[in-house]
Amino acid sequence: MSYDPNQRPAYGQQPYGQPPVVPSQxxxxxxxxxxxxxxYPVQAHPPKKRKWPWIVLGIFVIxxxxxxxxxxxxxxxxxxxxxxxxxxxxxxxAAAGVMNKPITDGKFQxxxxxxKCGVPTVGGEIGQKAQGQFCLIDVSIKxxxxxxxxxxxxSQAVYDAEGNQxxxxxxxxxxxxxxxxxxxxxxxxxxxxxxxxVFDLPAGTKPASILLHESTFTEGVKIPLK
Numbered sequence: 001m002s003y004d005p006n007q008r009p010a011y012g013q014q015p016y017g018q019p020p021v022v023p024s025q026x027x028x029x030x031x032x033x034x035x036x037x038x039x040y041p042v043q044a045h046p047p048k049k050r051k052w053p054w055i056v057l058g059i060f061v062i063x064x065x066x067x068x069x070x071x072x073x074x075x076x077x078x079x080x081x082x083x084x085x086x087x088x089x090x091x092x093x094a095a096a097g098v099m100n101k102p103i104t105d106g107k108f109q110x111x112x113x114x115x116k117c118g119v120p121t122v123g124g125e126i127g128q129k130a131q132g133q134f135c136l137i138d139v140s141i142k143x144x145x146x147x148x149x150x151x152x153x154x155s156q157a158v159y160d161a162e163g164n165q166x167x168x169x170x171x172x173x174x175x176x177x178x179x180x181x182x183x184x185x186x187x188x189x190x191x192x193x194x195x196x197x198v199f200d201l202p203a204g205t206k207p208a209s210i211l212l213h214e215s216t217f218t219e220g221v222k223i224p225l226k
Contacts, residue, residue: 091159091211093219103221106214107145108187112223114138117206122198123175132202134169136176137210137225142192150186151193155216158199158207158225166207172198 097103102111119134121127135158141151153168160166176196177183183195199207206225213220 091157091220091222094211094222095219097221097223099223099226102142103223104144105212105221106218107143107147107149108151108212108214109142109144110212110221110223111140111142112137112210112212112225113140115207115225117201118203122172123178127175128169128172130172130200132200132205134172134176135199135201135207137197137199137207138194139197139212140192140194141187143187143189146189148186148188149214150184151214152184153197155213155220156197157211158201159209159211160201160205161208165211166199166201169198169200172200 095103095105097110097112099112102109104110115135115137117133117135119130119136121129122134122136137158143149153170153173156168158166173184173196176198180193180195183193185193187193197210201207209222209224211220211222
């Protein structure tokens with residue numbers, strides 16, 4: 001069979017003298033080994049809870065409870081001290097004494113030796129006039145302690161028959177004790193001073209007893225005035 005170079009091959013046929021073309025197969029993209037496994041979604045871990053706010057809160061609560069306990073303790077102690085002082089000033093804890101016989105409270109030993117009422121003024125013309133009447137109580141005070149102590153009339157009082165309490169008149173006491181230069185001053189250990197405690201009472205009222213203290217912190221002694 002002769003070959004005519006000018007003859008065209010029929011449609012669908014390969015040109016003469018050329019090898020048949022094998023259609024290429026579709027290829028899948030290259031997947032490296034280890035990456036062919038199906039991917040699973042990574043599970044997110046919940047955020048760690050912070051512990052420090054609870055620690056701070058616990059410290060705060062403990063501190064608050066401690067403060068409350070301390071405040072209660074201090075308040076209770078303060079209330080007790082105040083109650084004791086009030087009882088002392090009212091003579092609820094006072095020891096009983098009698099006139100002209102020594103009795104001790106704290107570092108002072110007291111002896112009540114006399115009383116005079118119905119005095120209108122003390123200190124003369126330049127002195128002090130009573131609102132009602134002055135009652136003057138004669139007292140001797142001995143320091144039985146080991147250090148110097150000052151006696152004042154601030155913690156001293158008298159009571160009438162009805163239980164009314166009358167405080168000492170400090171201004172009138174200054175005038176009434178002009179002749180007792182050592183009274184209401186510092187008393188050394190072993191020394192004794194004498195003086196007059198002055199009380200301004202309603203006219204006609206007579207003191208039934210006197211309450212004497214070394215200080216507001218002592219229980220005091222109560223002596224009937226007869």
